[in-house]
Amino acid sequence: MVIECKHVWNYISEYIDGTLDDATREMVQRHLDHCEVCSAILDSTRNIIVLTADDRVFELPMGFSERLHARLEQEIESAR
Numbered sequence: 001m002v003i004e005c006k007h008v009w010n011y012i013s014e015y016i017d018g019t020l021d022d023a024t025r026e027m028v029q030r031h032l033d034h035c036e037v038c039s040a041i042l043d044s045t046r047n048i049i050v051l052t053a054d055d056r057v058f059e060l061p062m063g064f065s066e067r068l069h070a071r072l073e074q075e076i077e078s079a080r
């Protein structure tokens with residue numbers, strides 16, 4: 001099964017947390033191996049988590065994922 005970038009974005013925080021089941025994790029991993037856009041998101045998401053690791057409660061700023069997704073859509077469009 002091939003998954004799209006949008007699906008990977010939904011899985012990223014769980015992927016980092018290690019809470020995905022094996023099959024889903026492998027699917028995401030395979031996508032990340034060949035997709036620069038999603039690899040970049042994974043890196044920046046990890047950075048955000050590291051930066052906020054001192055706070056016990058981790059929350060993305062309001063609208064963060066919407067803005068991120070909108071920007072990614074643009075990048076994907078312009079890469080075509």
Ligand SMILES: [Zn+2]
Nearest residue numbers: 005035037038
């Ligand atoms: Zn992707």
